[in-house]
Amino acid sequence: MVKYLKRLLVILIGISLVFTFSVVGCKEKVVEEPAEEVVEEAEPAEEDPLAIYKEANIDWRQFEGTTLNVLCLPESFPWTGVMASELNPLFTELTGIEVNLDQLQEELFFKKAATSLSAGKGEYDVTFVGIMQFAQYTEGGWLEPLDGYFNNPKLCDLDWYEIEDFIPAALIAGNRDGNQYTVPFAAMAEILYCNKDVFDEKGVELPKTYDELYDVCMQLHNPPDFDGFVTRGMRGVSIISEWTGVFLSYGADYFDETGKCTVNSPAGVEATDMFVKLMYDCGPGDAALGFTWMEASEHFEQGRAAVYMEVSAQGPVVEGPQSLVAGKVEYIPLPTYKDINVSPSYWFWMLGIPSAGKNLEAAFLYLTFASSKVAAPPLSEGGVAPSRTSEWQPGAYTSKYPGNYQKATLDSISMVEPERTPYYYPEWPEIADIVSAEIINVMTGVKDSQTAMDDAAAAVDKLILGQ
Numbered sequence: 001m002v003k004y005l006k007r008l009l010v011i012l013i014g015i016s017l018v019f020t021f022s023v024v025g026c027k028e029k030v031v032e033e034p035a036e037e038v039v040e041e042a043e044p045a046e047e048d049p050l051a052i053y054k055e056a057n058i059d060w061r062q063f064e065g066t067t068l069n070v071l072c073l074p075e076s077f078p079w080t081g082v083m084a085s086e087l088n089p090l091f092t093e094l095t096g097i098e099v100n101l102d103q104l105q106e107e108l109f110f111k112k113a114a115t116s117l118s119a120g121k122g123e124y125d126v127t128f129v130g131i132m133q134f135a136q137y138t139e140g141g142w143l144e145p146l147d148g149y150f151n152n153p154k155l156c157d158l159d160w161y162e163i164e165d166f167i168p169a170a171l172i173a174g175n176r177d178g179n180q181y182t183v184p185f186a187a188m189a190e191i192l193y194c195n196k197d198v199f200d201e202k203g204v205e206l207p208k209t210y211d212e213l214y215d216v217c218m219q220l221h222n223p224p225d226f227d228g229f230v231t232r233g234m235r236g237v238s239i240i241s242e243w244t245g246v247f248l249s250y251g252a253d254y255f256d257e258t259g260k261c262t263v264n265s266p267a268g269v270e271a272t273d274m275f276v277k278l279m280y281d282c283g284p285g286d287a288a289l290g291f292t293w294m295e296a297s298e299h300f301e302q303g304r305a306a307v308y309m310e311v312s313a314q315g316p317v318v319e320g321p322q323s324l325v326a327g328k329v330e331y332i333p334l335p336t337y338k339d340i341n342v343s344p345s346y347w348f349w350m351l352g353i354p355s356a357g358k359n360l361e362a363a364f365l366y367l368t369f370a371s372s373k374v375a376a377p378p379l380s381e382g383g384v385a386p387s388r389t390s391e392w393q394p395g396a397y398t399s400k401y402p403g404n405y406q407k408a409t410l411d412s413i414s415m416v417e418p419e420r421t422p423y424y425y426p427e428w429p430e431i432a433d434i435v436s437a438e439i440i441n442v443m444t445g446v447k448d449s450q451t452a453m454d455d456a457a458a459a460v461d462k463l464i465l466g467q
């Protein structure tokens with residue numbers, strides 16, 4: 001190398017002298033300088049997508065060759081879509097475990113889950129668990145307690161998993177009698193979606209109280225093409241999910257300390273009056289009786305309503321490429337009533353392991369993989385409402401959504417009071433059906449709010465207390 005450099009230097013000096021003499025003898029002659037040597041840079045080594053999972057101090061391949069069956073919603077649901085296309089192939093590469101996703105639409109999923117879990121034949125190794133079904137599943141002994149698995153160092157590296165990163169309310173929701181039965185993968189609470197273009201055009205302020213919400217929605221209501229308000233109205237879980245946030249925020253409770261149903265309390269009746277007024281005076285009216293979250297969301301996305309009451313998970317949809325109101329929405333918590341604390345309705349999606357499953361430990365590996373802090377970024381980027389606090393920090397997920405989406409969602413989740421919503425009653429599905437049927441009786445003019453709530457309370461007491 002040294003000899004090469006010396007030789008190069010001599011050549012360059014010689015060229016320089018020739019150039020100098022040429023310029024002196026003939027100024028027109030131009031001598032080109034030699035081209036610089038191009039040195040190609042080596043391409044950086046490809047990153048191992050499994051490296052961050054391998055940091056966990058466990059043997060991921062201890063159940064190699066196993067096949068797991070997972071009961072879940074279809075790929076149109078963000079979690080399933082991301083797992084199927086991205087994370088499940090990584091899991092198989094990491095562990096040698098194959099994963100089959102049995103995907104069913106929501107109503108069919110709930111029926112299948114109850115039928116399969118209660119049969120106890122071990123058809124599934126992992127299942128989605130909705131917060132409203134949690135009590136039924138655990139009361140029946142259908143879910144495996146997870147504490148022993150978490151405390152087994154062969155199965156879980158707690159330092160790597162960081163269980164403390166979960167939103168507290170979402171993690172607590174999967175705990176019964178001190179035992180953890182599920183881990184959350186999606187957390188959401190009720191908020192208001194406001195079309196700020198319409199608000200600005202009319203010079204209307206965002207509502208802070210329920211009376212203001214009603215007045216604003218009435219001002220912006222312009223039927224039949226534009227509604228001041230929209231939310232779910234279908235009997236059952238759909239309408240009860242939205243009514244409950246208003247009901248609790250009025251200071252009403254489902255039960256008193258003796259276990260007697262109190263949906264017919266003065267606060268409960270007032271809350272029902274307000275909810276029905278919003279739906280009928282300044283909403284779609286009878287049309288809303290067929291609205292699930294899908295129809296209500298579409299109504300708002302098409303620019304056909306000023307205010308939309310829904311859980312926060314619809315933010316990615318409202319801001320999606322098919323939405324006519326993307327970039328035009330302001331997100332705020334539910335309004336207040338008098339000086340009572342806001343208590344929004346909520347929904348947590350969780351993962352659980354059927355106790356009759358045939359591959360319990362391998363299933364636990366999948367559960368921790370899919371709910372890990374490492375898996376959270378691709379899931380949230382795919383549209384899953386994060387259940388981990390780290391994903392709510394400024395970053396890829398929150399940067400997608402304008403306005404106060406992050407603040408409204410986190411504020412609302414922090415206001416959730418799980419103990420006031422009787423999801424922990426195994427009879428919750430029946431309770432929801434009874435109360436929702438009476439709310440619809442008020443909406444359709446069959447009964448007034450007091451009569452309807454009196455009848456609901458009596459029917460629930462008969463169900464729960466046998467009275």
